[in-house]
Amino acid sequence: MSFRERVQKEVLIIDGAMGTLLQQRGLPGGWCPEEWNLSQPEIIKEIHKLYLEAGADIITTNTFGAIGLKLADYNLADQVKEINRQAVIIAKEAARPYGAMVAGSVGPLGKFLQPLGTMTFDQAYEQFYEQCLAMVEAGVDLILFETFGDIGEMRAALIAAADAGNVPVVASFTFDETGRTFTGTDPETAAVVAERLGVAAIGVNCSVGPRQLEKVVQALTESTNLPILVSPNAGMPEIMDGKTVFRETPETMAQYAERFVTYGASILGGCCGTTPEHIQAIYGRVKKLKRKPRSKTFGLRVASRVKTVTIDPQGIPVAIGERLNPTGKKALQEEIRAGKTEITRRDALAQVQAGAEILDVNVGVGGVDQISAMERAIQAIQVLVEAPLCIDSTDPQVIEQALKLYHGKAIINSVNGEESSIETILPLAKRYGAALIGLTLDEQGIPATVQGRLEVARKLVQKTEEWGIPRQDLMLDCLVLTVSAQPEGVPQTLEAIRRVKKELGVTTSLGVSNVSFGLPNRGLINTAFFAMALYAGLDAAILNPQDERMMETLRASAVLLARDVRAEKYIAREQQAANGPQVAKPQEKLATTPLEVLYQAVLSGDKDNVVAYIDEALATGLSPMELLDKALVPGIEEVGRRYGLGIYFLPQLMMAGETMTKSFEHLRPELAKGPSKKAGTVVMATVKGDIHDIGKNIVSVMLSNHGFDVIDLGKNVPNEEIVRVAAEKNAEIIGLSALMTTTMVNMPEIIKQVKEQGLRCKVMVGGAAVTEQYAQEIGADGYAVDAVEAVNMVKKLVC
Numbered sequence: 001m002s003f004r005e006r007v008q009k010e011v012l013i014i015d016g017a018m019g020t021l022l023q024q025r026g027l028p029g030g031w032c033p034e035e036w037n038l039s040q041p042e043i044i045k046e047i048h049k050l051y052l053e054a055g056a057d058i059i060t061t062n063t064f065g066a067i068g069l070k071l072a073d074y075n076l077a078d079q080v081k082e083i084n085r086q087a088v089i090i091a092k093e094a095a096r097p098y099g100a101m102v103a104g105s106v107g108p109l110g111k112f113l114q115p116l117g118t119m120t121f122d123q124a125y126e127q128f129y130e131q132c133l134a135m136v137e138a139g140v141d142l143i144l145f146e147t148f149g150d151i152g153e154m155r156a157a158l159i160a161a162a163d164a165g166n167v168p169v170v171a172s173f174t175f176d177e178t179g180r181t182f183t184g185t186d187p188e189t190a191a192v193v194a195e196r197l198g199v200a201a202i203g204v205n206c207s208v209g210p211r212q213l214e215k216v217v218q219a220l221t222e223s224t225n226l227p228i229l230v231s232p233n234a235g236m237p238e239i240m241d242g243k244t245v246f247r248e249t250p251e252t253m254a255q256y257a258e259r260f261v262t263y264g265a266s267i268l269g270g271c272c273g274t275t276p277e278h279i280q281a282i283y284g285r286v287k288k289l290k291r292k293p294r295s296k297t298f299g300l301r302v303a304s305r306v307k308t309v310t311i312d313p314q315g316i317p318v319a320i321g322e323r324l325n326p327t328g329k330k331a332l333q334e335e336i337r338a339g340k341t342e343i344t345r346r347d348a349l350a351q352v353q354a355g356a357e358i359l360d361v362n363v364g365v366g367g368v369d370q371i372s373a374m375e376r377a378i379q380a381i382q383v384l385v386e387a388p389l390c391i392d393s394t395d396p397q398v399i400e401q402a403l404k405l406y407h408g409k410a411i412i413n414s415v416n417g418e419e420s421s422i423e424t425i426l427p428l429a430k431r432y433g434a435a436l437i438g439l440t441l442d443e444q445g446i447p448a449t450v451q452g453r454l455e456v457a458r459k460l461v462q463k464t465e466e467w468g469i470p471r472q473d474l475m476l477d478c479l480v481l482t483v484s485a486q487p488e489g490v491p492q493t494l495e496a497i498r499r500v501k502k503e504l505g506v507t508t509s510l511g512v513s514n515v516s517f518g519l520p521n522r523g524l525i526n527t528a529f530f531a532m533a534l535y536a537g538l539d540a541a542i543l544n545p546q547d548e549r550m551m552e553t554l555r556a557s558a559v560l561l562a563r564d565v566r567a568e569k570y571i572a573r574e575q576q577a578a579n580g581p582q583v584a585k586p587q588e589k590l591a592t593t594p595l596e597v598l599y600q601a602v603l604s605g606d607k608d609n610v611v612a613y614i615d616e617a618l619a620t621g622l623s624p625m626e627l628l629d630k631a632l633v634p635g636i637e638e639v640g641r642r643y644g645l646g647i648y649f650l651p652q653l654m655m656a657g658e659t660m661t662k663s664f665e666h667l668r669p670e671l672a673k674g675p676s677k678k679a680g681t682v683v684m685a686t687v688k689g690d691i692h693d694i695g696k697n698i699v700s701v702m703l704s705n706h707g708f709d710v711i712d713l714g715k716n717v718p719n720e721e722i723v724r725v726a727a728e729k730n731a732e733i734i735g736l737s738a739l740m741t742t743t744m745v746n747m748p749e750i751i752k753q754v755k756e757q758g759l760r761c762k763v764m765v766g767g768a769a770v771t772e773q774y775a776q777e778i779g780a781d782g783y784a785v786d787a788v789e790a791v792n793m794v795k796k797l798v799c
């Protein structure tokens with residue numbers, strides 16, 4: 001029986017940690033664990049057998065890091081195929097006598113995709129494709145993407161896996177104490193994005209242990225009807241007598257597994273620190289339980305990296321901001337021609353503040369490379385606002401580029417009833433997991449009758465489903481004509497909306513402002529028409545949210561049409577307006593002075609334009625120091641504050657960091673002329689044996705941004721080298737990072753050497769595996785949980 005069949009019938013048990021057991025069997029620190037597939041196959045097989053004996057229905061291959069980019073750290077990049085092939089062969093041999101299934105494990109790349117990092121979608125895709133293909137060819141039963149924190153990277157992985165072969169894929173994410181992934185994705189959003197990329201199940205693994213995962217598991221089970229996998233760590237790693245231990249016992253892990261099954265999870269196992277004993281206990285408690293069936297209906301859901309928006313045929317209609325569209329806007333046209341994104345950013349923010357829940361993005365300017373223009377717009381907007389995006393273009397290549405870059409589930413605006421449109425756009429929506437707006441027109445143009453539009457609508461629904469896209473992901477636009485040119489058009493559009501909704505059961509949208517072209521006081525016409533369209537059943541509208549009449553009409557109509565149940569949202573909003581704004585949500589003022597412009601550039605991570613802003617500011621006579629003290633540093637501090645409050649997430653932090661780096665590079669020669677005050681020297685390194693450096697890189701960038709001289713020694717750095725460089729440079733601080741419990745034991749060694757050599761520098765530690773308690777135990781001078789705290793800690797230690 002295949003994975004897809006079994007997972008519908010029974011609760012499945014998946015195995016526990018591989019790394020923990022390899023270490024127990026003598027895997028040397030700094031050695032590539034996946035290399036043992038070639039040199040120690042018997043050990044790998046023995047571990048698989050232990051889990052199979054414990055009751056695992058699924059075992060995972062020893063391939064978590066067997067991807068080109070990571071194997072390159074061990075000079076094994078040319079062995080991707082062989083290492084993965086051997087891993088699958090070993091696991092299949094082990095699994096056969098038990099009738100168990102083999103999941104090919106794939107971990108994240110450890111590098112950020114653009115715009116957070118430098119890796120392109122295509123580069124990530126190639127990496128995942130190579131590894132998946134090797135495993136598919138060797139005959140895995142399923143592919144398990146595990147421990148992913150970046151939804152953008154998961155998208156690339158899932159698209160690559162679908163291309164590599166027809167095997168079921170499980171997408172498993174890791175969430176932190178806040179219930180989000182480290183780049184800010186909540187469980188529902190993870191589910192919404194992954195589900196449309198064709199996964200067979202969605203999961204959570206690793207993370208902070210089972211206790212903290214209850215809310216995440218519940219949220220997942222309520223966000224999708226797909227099977228849910230839960231494989232937590234056996235708690236957070238702790239150090240006892242110099243050894244790493246995981247606190248949760250087999251019995252508690254099993255109790256939690258049982259609770260997860262009652263929520264609706266049906267694939268249970270463990271991650272770091274779980275052993276065959278844990279899996280046996282889990283098996284004992286949950287194997288005979290029944291799956292809890294789930295069959296919720298969901299509306300049309302779209303998502304950014306951090307937020308899901310539902311267009312619900314019964315819920316409050318959704319405003320889609322129309323203003324990122326150069327039609328009729330000279331300044332925006334010029335900006336797009338010049339390759340800038342200043343107005344784009346400002347209007348994106350302003351529309352969201354005015355109540356737009358989704359933003360339409362159109363870069364249609366004649367004679368411009370629209371692929372690059374769309375790319376710039378998407379990258380600028382997607383780290384700035386939480387609202388999901390609606391990609392508005394007639395060019396399939398422009399749409400495809402946008403969908404590649406977008407780290408969420410976008411809406412394609414649009415497909416229509418023409419064969420050529422159906423054949424190019426639907427495959428894009430399927431491949432990149434997007435929703436669609438379907439226009440009711442075809443080769444003959446907009447049908448003259450309501451019946452004609454309905455026929456096109458019916459065809460679009462049918463074709464969408466034929467392409468394997470669920471019908472609720474199609475929203476139909478019955479097209480409004482300009483009333484001044486075609487006075488009889490409006491009633492037809494309204495009737496078409498009513499019938500499409502009733503007869504096809506799909507949601508509807510409209511570009512409302514089209515109706516009023518050529519008339520004075522357009523907003524008035526738009527508002528009246530909008531109310532009528534809402535009465536006809538409109539679910540979403542592309543409109544100008546900064547026209548207060550439109551948003552008021554939306555709120556009031558939602559009450560009148562019983563879409564805002566008991567007027568709850570309406571009343572809450574009116575009360576809030578009466579009492580004045582309660583929470584001080586950061587207000588994005590329109591920057592006017594050069595210093596404000598610069599401050600905003602840091603807040604919005606506008607790394608492309610910041611240098612130009614600096615030059616403009618310098619030209620007005622401001623000094624470089626003034627720019628730093630009055631705009632740049634307050635900007636990055638505000639970013640840090642928002643990050644601490646959970647308003648900003650890692651992506652914004654990093655974009656702002658890069659903007660600061662660019663600023664410093666540009667200002668450095670200028671600053672060198674004046675009296676310099678250096679904040680101090682910090683030597684940064686990821687310790688020996690550890691090749692994870694994302695966290696350390698972020699801290700390095702943030703420290704440079706705050707004026708420290710950072711000497712970044714990279715990853716996998718020998719203890720002696722760290723201490724030698726710190727002595728040579730007379731550094732004030734050594735900053736050490738370790739992601740793995742096996743490598744963090746280098747930290748006390750380094751502290752010892754610093755003391756023995758009588759260096760004046762202080763040692764600060766951090767990284768996923770390191771806790772405050774551990775830092776104290778080993779006598780570190782400081783500990784920081786994230787990059788913002790790291791900067792504060794360094795500042796504290798230096799003075």
Ligand code: THG
Pocket residue numbers: 322323325327328329392413414437477479480510511512513514542544
């Ligand atoms: N259906 C779908 N998509 C669409 C449309 C549609 N996308 C484009 C358009 N129609 C909806 N968007 C707009 C955007 C702007 C205006 C009208 C429709 C508009 N702009 C003013 C002008 O041109 O004069 C400028 C206003 C301003 O400065 O803000 O009217 O029908 N699926």
